[in-house]
Amino acid sequence: MWEVRLGLTSLSIIEPSCVTIVTRSATVQSEYNPNNLCNDIAVVFLGTNVPINNYIGLVNLPSRSQASNSFEGQTATVSGWGLNTDNGVIPDTLQYTTLNVMSNTQCSQYFGGPILDFTLCGVGSSGQSTCNGDSGGALVVGSQGSYTQIGIVSWGSGKGCASGDPAGFTRVTYFLDWISNKSLLYDIKDKTHMGISTVDGNKLQCHLAGKLDPYVSVNGESDMVTAHNVHYVKNVATNLLSVGEIVKKGNTVTFDMQGARVISESGEVIATANIRAL
Template identity: 35%
Template structure:
């Protein structure tokens, strides 16, 4: 039977002071230098408050992230080529005129269409700065259920803190069916634009991981954007929620020109 479970989106609000020390996503692993070269860090601001999110490089000019990350922001600082969050290879500043937020994004009563593009000045790829491929249109009908995928980010490593880890974290998660996910959440939240993963042994994403990548381990393609976890808490064992990238391939192409490979 479906339970009506509240959710929390995963952007992390904080007073930005530069480095925020700590050590490990919850129960994840330290990424090696260059292991996840498409991962970006984002500091976003509405001029009064700052918040932290992740994102993915999908071309030399575009970063893909969550709409609840860009929503209300007047600018973003984009950190590229970092494993140690305090030592990025490149830092870019962009204003919200470079944000393309899904026109039907909404946060209430349930978060939907939680996807945004950020246009960045053209970058040159290096060993530590690379794009991640998105799937072809022909993959749109794949549920990915049962596949293992990798989520990564600098989100908090334990609940009830706003301390971000220094080193990029990653975790392998098993994708579950939307119908199984809906045993926890509401069908208006988990729909054809959603993808969920199991979170065994409190191994999961958490605040600060918003907008970051979920990459199918078999194909190496970006299939999810980190979006929400249960309002019961990151470590409650409830499924983690992502935007299903294959549901937005046409939107991505129309707004950025980036196509799947």
């Protein structure tokens, strides 16, 4: 079981903006190796809608066109509640620092061995870096309101957090296909389409119509869809089926990782929809 807290910056103060979600649903990369931290990535399914506001926002995944971008030379920001020094304490307030993304070749010179493609390295100034307790945190580029996550905190130097050595991150672009397959995400920035094919052959397809509002094309006719988090197909899928003619008054739509179903008042499954990337 995992407890996910959103919209807070303090561990001790119960902030009004805080949203707490408890979930049992998560998927770890099948080739994850805890001994060498290869393939150090997982997704957690919240299973509920999350309010988007001034305290809780979205972070972009890299677009498909950025899949080959190493982000070398860019300044990135990492945040977390890890130790503030090697022998320090867990801070109460969320900490952050900036790192310079380096090439894997440069990074390997610090450690005397190869740095594999699924790893991204970043180095800070004045001994600033990640530390124990930061694992799983986000490394992002961009500016407020338009951050893109390029890394996930994975490992640090054996010489210590303040050694000045680079820190290692899981490279998000390397796992874009895996993330998409496991979490049913689609990328608004790239306008990647996520569609649903119903049993009668009708295609319901989600496009971008404005900054964050998708619309649905049902047999060539468009209907607006409202979803607080249009990155998460659960919200979109339910809306997609709801605008279809097959959903009549009294019927309900259910959704899980296998797809969506239309349930009649008597409990009969009258239609199913498999989620697939177009």
